[in-house]
Amino acid sequence: MKIWQTLLNLILPPRCIKCGKILSVKNGLCAECFSKITFISEPMCHHCGIPFNDAVNIKFNTVQYCGKCLQKKKFLFELQRSAFIYNDESKDLILDLKFRDKTAAAEILANLLYTAGSDIWKEQPDILMPVPIHHKRLMQRRYNQSALLCRYLVHKTGIDADYTSLQRCRNTIPQVQLSGAARRNNLKHAFTAVKPQNIRGKKIVLIDDVATTGSTLNECAKVLHKAGAAAIYSLTLARTQK
Ligand SMILES: [Zn+2]
Ligand SMILES: [Zn+2]
Known part of the structure; x- marks a missing residue:
């Protein structure tokens, strides 16, 4: 199985899905493209998932909501x-x-x-x-x-x-x-x-x-x-x- 994967990688090497650069492992994005994408992670509003940019007053590992979601019923x-x-x-x-x-x-x-x-x-x-x-x-x-x-x-x-x-x-x-x-x-x-x-x-x-x-x-x-x-x-x- 592994040998076929190796052969396949030689014929069709995995490429970065954004810039097309050849990658050593099939993980999707090259390091450069990966670093340019703004991935959303904690801290964020637990309900609507909007990331909190203002890191001040943000507590990690606690469930928090944005102003909009706090007001909504x-x-x-x-x-x-x-x-x-x-x-x-x-x-x-x-x-x-x-x-x-x-x-x-x-x-x-x-x-x-x-x-x-x-x-x-x-x-x-x-x-x-x-x-x-x-x-x-x-x-x-x-x-x-x-x-x-x-x-x-x-x-x-x-x-x-x-x-x-x-x-x-x-x-x-x-x-x-x-x-x-x-x-x-x-x-x-x-x-x-x-x-x-x-x-x-x-x-x-x-x-x-x-x-x-x-x-x-x-x-x-x-x-x-x-x-x-x-x-x-x-x-x-x-x-x-x-
Ligand atoms: Zn790339
Ligand atoms: Zn929200």
């Missing part, structure tokens, strides 16, 4: 987690996966998701669910990047995935082309729960590549709550820093 998500900040240094990782067919990186990115989701796995969710894309877009792109990540996460977590119960029934304008209120309007009635019997009473982890305003994930969560989901968690590769 009702939440769409039990927990929200992301692996890294979406910025100029990290956006290529997302765009390559989404539009440039570089799906080989999906396994490595799913490992980052797995690490970022550690607090979610402790809650023992029932199913993983990728944010669906419309079937017309699926035909153009040939794959749903979130479903791809989900597939690797099934192996890592042992939790089943459900790819069909939540569907995108309207082919909306890509969210990146819109802002604020237009984003929310664009997504109205975009998703439906086609098999509510698979959703009722379940603790569901919604998987997506990036959370910008969060409108897409929020819309999915509303539909899932309406269908009777017991709890919803959001897990994305990246999030924007507000």
Whole structure:
């Protein structure tokens, strides 16, 4: 087995998924690219997962909440987690996966998701669910990047995935082309729960590549709550820093 891996590495050496540099071990990112990505780690808001930049007055190893979450009474998500900040240094990782067919990186990115989701796995969710894309877009792109990540996460977590119960029934304008209120309007009635019997009473982890305003994930969560989901968690590769 090992000899085949060695031979394979000679023919197809592992490369950095960001810059393409040849790596000695298949760990995804070269040291330089790794150091440029802003990974999210403690201290962060236990609920929404936003990292606390202001290190003053921050206590480690205690559950803490951001000002926004402390004020809120009702939440769409039990927990929200992301692996890294979406910025100029990290956006290529997302765009390559989404539009440039570089799906080989999906396994490595799913490992980052797995690490970022550690607090979610402790809650023992029932199913993983990728944010669906419309079937017309699926035909153009040939794959749903979130479903791809989900597939690797099934192996890592042992939790089943459900790819069909939540569907995108309207082919909306890509969210990146819109802002604020237009984003929310664009997504109205975009998703439906086609098999509510698979959703009722379940603790569901919604998987997506990036959370910008969060409108897409929020819309999915509303539909899932309406269908009777017991709890919803959001897990994305990246999030924007507000
Ligand atoms: Zn690199
Ligand atoms: Zn928060």
